[in-house]
Amino acid sequence: MSKKTFNIIGWIILLGMAISWIWIGYSSWYLLLLPMASISFSINDGSIKKIANIKHISILQAILILFTFAVSVVIVFGLLQLANYLINDIFHLTGGVKTLSVIIAIILSLYPVKFTFGSVVHKIMDTTR
Structure with missing residues (x-):
């Protein structure tokens, strides 16, 4: 997968969290989704190699x-x-x-x-x- 794909995945996760937080409210799933978005962005910018x-x-x-x-x-x-x-x-x-x-x-x-x-x-x- 290309690095740009991980950037898109990260933004989709964050936007999905924001929309569901506004629409439904807080969920404990956000504790799992936020690190996943962070890892996606880290793969995108190459800092995961550090x-x-x-x-x-x-x-x-x-x-x-x-x-x-x-x-x-x-x-x-x-x-x-x-x-x-x-x-x-x-x-x-x-x-x-x-x-x-x-x-x-x-x-x-x-x-x-x-x-x-x-x-x-x-x-x-x-x-x-």
């Missing part, structure tokens, strides 16, 4: 990555709980404004993880080269 560097990671670096991942999950969970509290209890938003606020909150809560977890993984991968 996984070979994982063999050169020490135990301490692997523990650091796992710890950073756990901290990142805690940060996202805390930010989502804060956004839920603000949207539901403080501002009492309803309807389309609430939906838009939830989507914006989800997107904004992922950025600290991108910077914390991404920078640690990037530094570790640079040291293994």
Whole structure:
């Protein structure tokens, strides 16, 4: 399969998730579909080949990555709980404004993880080269 096909597969998965989330609501299937879309995009841009560097990671670096991942999950969970509290209890938003606020909150809560977890993984991968 060509790399462009994986790009198209990734976008189809993401668009299907977005449409079904709006139409049906949240489903636990998204926990499986999102990594599949991410892997498709990784195959498309060639970054999946960089996984070979994982063999050169020490135990301490692997523990650091796992710890950073756990901290990142805690940060996202805390930010989502804060956004839920603000949207539901403080501002009492309803309807389309609430939906838009939830989507914006989800997107904004992922950025600290991108910077914390991404920078640690990037530094570790640079040291293994």
